[in-house]
Amino acid sequence: MTAEETAGRPSAALRTEALEQLLVERGLIDPAVVDRLITTYETNIGPLNGAKVVAKAWTDPAYRERLLADGTTATKELGFGGPQGEHIVVVENSAKEHNVVVCTLCSCYPWPLLGLPPSWYKDPAYRARVVREPRTVLSEMGLDLDADVRITVRDSSSEVRWLVLPERPAGTESLSEDELVELVTRDAMVGVAKVAAP
């Protein structure tokens, strides 16, 4: 129970219902549009779009250059844009350089590429700790990096939304772009995991 509920204020569920009623009465929203939008984000938009961007960058050097130079334009090139899809900056992970993304202020996240953020990304502990002790947090999340790997924590904001271009795993030289898409995970594009070879 939240402090708000213990204080006897209406629950968040009731406030949301009340807000929706008021917005419908004023003609500001159409509940059918809201329904469709929620379904779209719950079922259609997920990390697959980001995985397509990564696989293309792995197989098309000219695209990789464009992606690292201007992430927003290069991801739009593949048809991905929308709220929180602006100001995308892509950073590349390698054997010696590792980037991990957080948004310490409000959990902003590149929705059109990765879907909605997972609960751990929004958690105050992740937001605070990954900045102070990234190596430990990554290790707790199952990613043990050698001591000589340099870790850079990228803090997203309204001006920059970071996306990690993970390292292409060894042994995947013969895979097609479509097969590579299957390997790329959301966590690798946030920088809390590596992409594993099949």
Add this chain to the structure above:
Amino acid sequence: MSAPLSVDGIAAPPRANGELLFAAPWESRAFGLAVSLYEAGAFDWPRFQAALIARIGAWDADRVGDWSYYHHWLAALEDVLVDTGAVPGGEVASRAEALALRPAGHDHPHPHP
């Protein structure tokens, strides 16, 4: 909701990489309202984001009560709508209090067999 959620099969809730996107139906509704309003031009996204940062920052400062991202999201949305004049302050609370007085089973007008 007290029924256990099934992990797979047609009754399974939508998941992303094995995790629930929303912990309760009102969370997805609050999400959908904000994005719909933004898409309809009711406010610019940075304005909503600034309100969300302010709400989360205030919670971070004293950490009273449990953490709930979508509580802050909803509060930020209310803040922006008060700010733009779309929904005057106090209206959401008074409507919610009125809704709370509905008799139990109000959403099931016909008796269940």
